[in-house]
Amino acid sequence: MEVMPGVHQILVDYKGRPLKLYLLMGARLRMLMDFGEAGTPEKNILPALTTIGVDPASLTHLMATHPDLDHVGGIHAMKAAAPQAKVVCGRADRLQIETPEGLADLRGRAHYHWHGLGMDDAARAAFIERAGGAGKRLTIDTTFVGDETLPWDDHGDARGRRVEILHLPGHSHGHLGVYLPWENAAIIGDAVHGTANRFLDGRAAFAPTYMDVDAYLGTIERLRAMKLDQLFSCHWPDCRTPAEVEAFLVESRDYALKAEQAIAAVVQVAGEAGVTLREVCLRAKPALGDWPPEKDSETRSMACGHLQRLAARGLIREHLERPVRYVWEPHWLGLH
Numbered sequence: 001m002e003v004m005p006g007v008h009q010i011l012v013d014y015k016g017r018p019l020k021l022y023l024l025m026g027a028r029l030r031m032l033m034d035f036g037e038a039g040t041p042e043k044n045i046l047p048a049l050t051t052i053g054v055d056p057a058s059l060t061h062l063m064a065t066h067p068d069l070d071h072v073g074g075i076h077a078m079k080a081a082a083p084q085a086k087v088v089c090g091r092a093d094r095l096q097i098e099t100p101e102g103l104a105d106l107r108g109r110a111h112y113h114w115h116g117l118g119m120d121d122a123a124r125a126a127f128i129e130r131a132g133g134a135g136k137r138l139t140i141d142t143t144f145v146g147d148e149t150l151p152w153d154d155h156g157d158a159r160g161r162r163v164e165i166l167h168l169p170g171h172s173h174g175h176l177g178v179y180l181p182w183e184n185a186a187i188i189g190d191a192v193h194g195t196a197n198r199f200l201d202g203r204a205a206f207a208p209t210y211m212d213v214d215a216y217l218g219t220i221e222r223l224r225a226m227k228l229d230q231l232f233s234c235h236w237p238d239c240r241t242p243a244e245v246e247a248f249l250v251e252s253r254d255y256a257l258k259a260e261q262a263i264a265a266v267v268q269v270a271g272e273a274g275v276t277l278r279e280v281c282l283r284a285k286p287a288l289g290d291w292p293p294e295k296d297s298e299t300r301s302m303a304c305g306h307l308q309r310l311a312a313r314g315l316i317r318e319h320l321e322r323p324v325r326y327v328w329e330p331h332w333l334g335l336h
């Protein structure tokens with residue numbers, strides 16, 4: 001589907017959830033954003049390029065918006081199909097994208113050592129397979145930190161359109177998106193999460209998975225301040241009017257603020273005994289969402305982010321044992 005002139009959206013059914021990949025086709029910029037997991041290029045992307053009438057050999061850039069399996073697992077296969085294309089990603093995400101092992105250990109196992117949540121060794125090995133296979137190493141041509149531009153068309157002068165790179169941290173530290181000024185539209189990957197990750201039929205699949213809460217809220221407010229006409233993401237409904245953009249962003253912000261209250265309440269009620277991250281995910285669930293129980297531990301990313309934020313304000317204390325315990329401070333003792 002061509003969602004804007006020269007911007008194609010490739011819809012993939014990813015485990016019953018929508019995964020929308022974007023192909024930007026300007027006269028000079030021919031960039032694919034995100035790649036699914038290892039099998040997605042062969043199964044979905046290359047057939048879609050054929051349908052659209054694009055030769056992979058004509059692609060100029062492959063942009064990894066952020067390090068998650070459903071976005072970068074297919075990058076090695078895609079680079080093999082388009083070896084001339086430059087691989088670009090956010091600077092802070094580079095190590096997680098360069099190798100399947102980096103993705104598994106720095107991203108997939110972010111909550112493994114301290115909280116005992118995430119992949120065991122067998123699951124890690126299967127994950128690495130789906131991320132391109134053990135021992136693969138990608139050459140990242142350019143890393144972006146935001147505010148760079150890429151030429152869209154052939155005009156080298158003031159008439160020339162340029163795509164602007166957006167740094168949208170929160171879900172990952174280096175998360176990227178793009179802004180098309182002539183459309184006043186942004187394509188933001190997974191930078192903003194609404195109230196859940198959802199199945200194709202709309203049911204909740206698992207919790208939002210932002211990690212750094214302050215950065216996430218900042219990203220939402222930055223996007224609101226842009227007064228966009230349209231906003232496109234990888235898993236959430238397309239926002240085709242300014243009102244839809246604003247509603248989605250406000251709903252996402254309000255969800256995060258409410259989630260923090262619910263998580264703080266869980267820690268407070270536990271008293272001196274404290275709670276682990278796993279217990280927070282389970283006990284706060286009634287206030288957070290109604291995804292299937294087997295996905296409860298996916299709440300760890302955002303729950304850990306909120307706990308870190310509460311600890312940074314001196315409201316709770318972290319006990320660095322394994323698993324980490326969080327204890328409510330009965331009296332505020334200041335910042336630590």
Ligand SMILES: [Zn+2]
Pocket residue numbers: 068070071190234235
């Ligand atoms: Zn995703």
